[in-house]
Amino acid sequence: MARAAPAIRSLNAGEQSPLMDGRTDTNNYPASSRKMYNTVAAPQGPAIPRSGTEFINSVYKHNESSTIIPFIPTEDDFYMLEFANGRMRVFTEVGVLTYAPVAMTVTDDSPFKFDSATLGANIGDEVAFSLFPDTYNLNGVVGKIVGKVGTVYEMDISHPALPLLATAKVSRVYHIDSPYVLADLDALVDIPSLDVVYLVNGKKKTYKLKRNNTYDWAFEEVAWSDGPYMATNEEKTLLTPSATGKATPDMTADNLPSGYVASGSSFFTGQEYYKAFDDPDAKTYWQSNTDQTGTLQIELPSAIVADGYSLRMAINNSNSTFISKDYAPLNFTFEGSNNGSTWDILDRQNTYVVWDNNKSLFFRIPNVTAYKYYRIVIDSVQTNGAVKPCLRGLVIRSTASTSMTITASSTTGINNNAGFKSTDVGRFIRMKADDGSWRALKITAYTNSTTVTATLLGEPFPNLRGTDKWRLGLWSETTGYPATGVFFQDRLWLGGPSDWIAATVVGAYENMAPTDDDGAVQDTSGICVRLNARKLSKIRWMVGVKRGLAVGTGSQEFIAVASNNTSTTKNITPGNITVEDCSARGSSETQPAPVDSQVLYVQRGGRTMREFAYSYEADNYKSPSMSILASHLGVSPFTQLAYAAEPYSIVWVRRKDGGLVGLTYNRDENVIGWHRHGFQDEFVERIAVMPSSDQMQDVLWMIIRRTIDGQTRRYIEKLTRFWDFGMTLNDAHFVDCGLRYEGDPIDEVYGLQHLEGREVYGVADTVPVGPFTVNDGMITLNQAASNIVIGLGFDSEGETSCLENGAQDGTAQGKIKRFNAFAVKVWESYGGEIGTMNEDTGEVEYVPLAEHYKNQDTSLLETIELFTGILGPITPAPGYEKSGSVFYRRKKDVPLPFNIVSLLPRMVTQDGG
Known part of the structure; x- marks a missing residue:
């Protein structure tokens, strides 16, 4: 028979699965527990009873x-x-x-x-x-x-x-x-x-919630200006517009069609004004008769609101001295008037030199005024000298000229060859015209499988020819909507539908245009890619990490990174993106919890939490299990995660069965400790974390479904502050769904209608009180008090793993043991019990510790005071057992702190059996 006095110095390995009961060889076994309920594994080592909840x-x-x-x-x-x-x-x-x-x-x-x-x-x-x-x-x-x-x-x-x-x-x-x-x-x-939150759920269009001031919050459907788009059509199907979208018809003379009058400052012989407004295929143009300058004007039958314009360069050039671009405007203004004499400048371009595809960019103008006259005033052209301005086209877009019909030559390539659908209304189309530029449109009405009505969003078409270069928008009622997203590298990234990833233009969080107006793909342009997956699987979550964008799908985990990742090109761009597969665990729909450089996510089946973290040895991201030591806790799937950094770095986990578990997670100190929590066997429906105003704790908020007076009630509650340095007994809150009163002494406590008919406990002027039954929303104390907290009582308890101590002949496991005494090191505590298992009855026999709390002169406390130090020696109930684990608990009728720093048993182990 060997004597032993082991020290259980830490309990921060938390509750472990019965499958780990025999693994006395693991490093964290001495700090592990067979049970940790309503108790938190503090990363420093102690077991801290969780605080209660406040009814909100x-x-x-x-x-x-x-x-x-x-x-x-x-x-x-x-x-x-x-x-x-x-x-x-x-x-x-x-x-x-x-x-x-x-x-x-x-x-x-x-x-x-x-x-x-x-x-x-x-x-x-x-x-x-x-x-x-x-x-x-x-x-x-x-x-x-x-x-x-x-x-x-x-x-x-x-x-x-x-x-x-x-x-x-x-x-x-x-x-x-x-x-x-x-x-x-x-x-x-x-x-x-900041003051905006974007909201997605895979079922509805994307909305944003904006706070303008305290009493001005508003939801808005996000008005995407362009994109994102699926891949470019590879079939022979043509899409043809019914109109160009420009505000003027093709003119055949300076005053034809009737009501339209083209004029200006001057024209060169044979290059009249209307030729800047005629059929663009004619390749005719207007030319000023003055070097460097000129004015081109159009009078309309009635006033219109012009919201954009572009210029087309003359290309039918026979001059051997100057090239066509030399005649294009360099400095110019676009102006509007309602009398032909008083003009408002609507846009000014200085030193403009971009004439790709023989035309300018499309200039959007913030104009809301209707004008009858519009003109372009040219101050100089691209080349100095005796060069007279030329324009093949002045293209004006009006807000009233943008609606048109889009007709498909067949259904092939559209919605898996089904053609257009009524659910395509609201969807984008992007079409490349024969001038080399892409146009964006938005479907506004459905006619049939080959015909829809759409609104032109940018530059008008040059003609009415069909094109087989087109792309359909990614999001619609037909295809689905984003299911998750994140801000990363100054872009809003959205995942879904299916395995698509889309990102906005840099700094423009509601624009996913894949190119500029001139069709050029810039580093800042929108991004839309599909994952390079071995099987089609929906995107579940996205998180920005140091090396790229982490993406979880139902079958694999990926990292999207810059293909050419250097000090100057580390950001992802449309032409610099690679999606690499990292692991094949598969993710559930539960949104992950980013913690420092790691991402904690729930595996596809819902029962395992994994850590998505970079491994220098593998030069890749890996997904080790955080649940392997406590796999029993996932028997009901994990459905929600919420991370609280202060004070103990806990990932709170809501389960499908309404239970709550916590994971104390501190990678730097290699602390991984699980703990279970219950709320009178009632159902936790939602969780979220928000900082406290004093920043001392990240507070867990919950919606808990309770049964009150025979009725189903749902309450918003928040976890009160964990016991901490500087707190006093007047701060103690170890009851759930509780309320606190502070004021003049009272013995009748009102305001408890939310706990009608329930048995409640509490603390009144630092003294435990209860149980009481709430009747008509009130209880009556035995004695008046001025600081009172009342709520539902709960026990906090735990059981250490079986001790591996005292054996002289091999292991102590399975051998008869007897505990002779205990000492318990506590921090700012009162009450509590220590117990051992009576294997004859199958019951735990507890010994109350209240009589062991002493002052420094070793006399017993006459009033309730918190104690820090060693309690003992404590004599346990007599008996023998094989397990050799230590039990502890704080009972609901003493809702005060009981913080265990270490357990110090004295025991004997019989080697002879």
């Missing part, structure tokens, strides 16, 4: 689920957004956002009624109360208006203690209508950028 508010409708999304535009400005069925509410750290409060007077307490002449609310609105005496615990309470007579409002709550004619304040809860309904919420992904 009910969701918008108890019978419908909501989701919560953090909105964090700056490091000290943050909100939590609740998305309900067609509605969004805004929460600050202390509660729901409301308008300025107005005066009210109580007229009835059951049901609660009040009179307010200036509230201006309607039935169905929500209101919040303030400036009631603290004893009523009504301040911050939110209720719905269910009746209204004049200025008297009836609420959906009661408060039997309210005196009639009591005065206070009431304010309307701020909300806005949302485009998202219940079916949209599960897959909703947010992509934040």
Whole structure:
């Protein structure tokens, strides 16, 4: 029989799977646990009981689920957004956002009624109360208006203690209508950028939510200006426009067709004004009769709003001294007038030299005024000297001239040869005309499988010839919409539908144009590529990492990088992108949690968390399992991740069964520790993390579905601060769905309607109280107190792994053991219990520790004070066992901190069996 006094110095390896019970050879076995429930594995080593939750508010409708999304535009400005069925509410750290409060007077307490002449609310609105005496615990309470007579409002709550004619304040809860309904919420992904958050879910068009000021939030459908597009058509199908999109017809004389008059400063013999507006295939042109300068004007039958123009260069040049470009304008203005004498400059170009494809760029102008006259005024041309300006075309686009019909010669190549569909409305088309430039259009109406109506978005067509060089837009009701996204390298990247990746123009987050207006692909142009996958699989998530863009799909994980990655070309561009496969684990739809240089994601089946991290040895990204030591925790799939950096670096994980687990994750210190959490066996429906205002903790917010008084209730709750340095017993909050009262001493605690009929516990002036049963939203204490927290009680508990100590003959596993005594090193603690297993009864026998808390002079504490030091010696219940594990717990009736730094048992192990 060998004696041993092992030290369990750390518990930060967390709860491990029963499959690991025999692996005493692993490095983290001594710090592991067989159970860690409602207890956090602190990265430094201790086991810390999780704090309780604070009740914030009910969701918008108890019978419908909501989701919560953090909105964090700056490091000290943050909100939590609740998305309900067609509605969004805004929460600050202390509660729901409301308008300025107005005066009210109580007229009835059951049901609660009040009179307010200036509230201006309607039935169905929500209101919040303030400036009631603290004893009523009504301040911050939110209720719905269910009746209204004049200025008297009836609420959906009661408060039997309210005196009639009591005065206070009431304010309307701020909300806005949302485009998202219940079916949209599960897959909703947010992509934040300062005061704007882009929202995708794979089912709807992309929306953005913008905060203009405190009471001005708005949803807008993103108005993509161009792109993205699928691959260029490779079939023989032609797309033909019914109109060019220009505001003027092909003219045959300076005053024909009737109503149109071409004129100007002068023209060279045979090169009249109208020849800049005639059939472009004629290759005729207008030429000024003055060196370097000239004016070309068009009078229209009626005023139009011109929103863009371009110039076409004369190309039918027989001069042996000058080339065609020499005659093109260099400095010029585009102007509008309604009387032909007073002109407004709409656009000015100085030293303009880009004449690719024998034409200028298309100049978009921010004009909203209708003019009857337009003109181009040329101040100089490309070459100095006796050179007279020439123009083959002045092409003006009007907002009224952009609608046209697009006709396909067949359905081949369109929607898998099915042709156009009604679900293509809203989809982009990109067509390359015979002048070498691409035009973008947006489908506005469906006629049949070969005919749609579309709006021209850019430069008019040069003619009405069909083209087989065309691309269909990537996103539509036909093909689907983005399912995920991220900001990376000053682009908005969106993933989906299927295995497509699209990125915006650099710095222009609502433009995915693949080229400039002249058709040139720039480094800043939009990007649209398909993954080079072995099988077709949907993109699940995207995260920017140091070396590139990490992409998870249902079958593989990829990294998109710059093909030529040097110090000067490290950014991805349309011509400098390679997508490399990294692992073939496959990802679930759960959005990942980026942590430093790693990305934690959930494998396809939902039961394994993996770490996407760069390996210098492999010179590639790898995906080792973070769940291999605790695989049992994924028996119900992981459905949501939320990372809280402060104070313990925890990845919170919501499971499909409504459970919550946490992963203490500190790669620098090689800490990987899992822990389980429960909320009275009730269902966690959503999680999100938002910093606290003091930056001391990244706070876990949850929507928890509870059963209250026989009814289903959904509450928004947040985890209170973990026990930390500088806290006192008055800060203790180890109850769930709790509320705190601070004020004059009271013995009747109100405001607990959200826990009606439930058994509650709490702390009153540092003393544990309870249990109580909530009746009519209140409980009565045995003694008045001024600092009270009341809520649902919960136990925090754990069991260490089986100790491998004391054997002189091989392993200690499977041998009879007996614990003779314990010492427990604690930090700022009170209460708690230590236990051992009675293998005869199958029960854990606990020993309370309260009597071991002592002052420095070794006398027992007369009042509750927090203690830091070693408790013991503690004599356990007598008995023998084979497992040799140590149990600990903080019971719900003592909701105070019990922080275990180390466990110091004394034991004997019988080698003889």
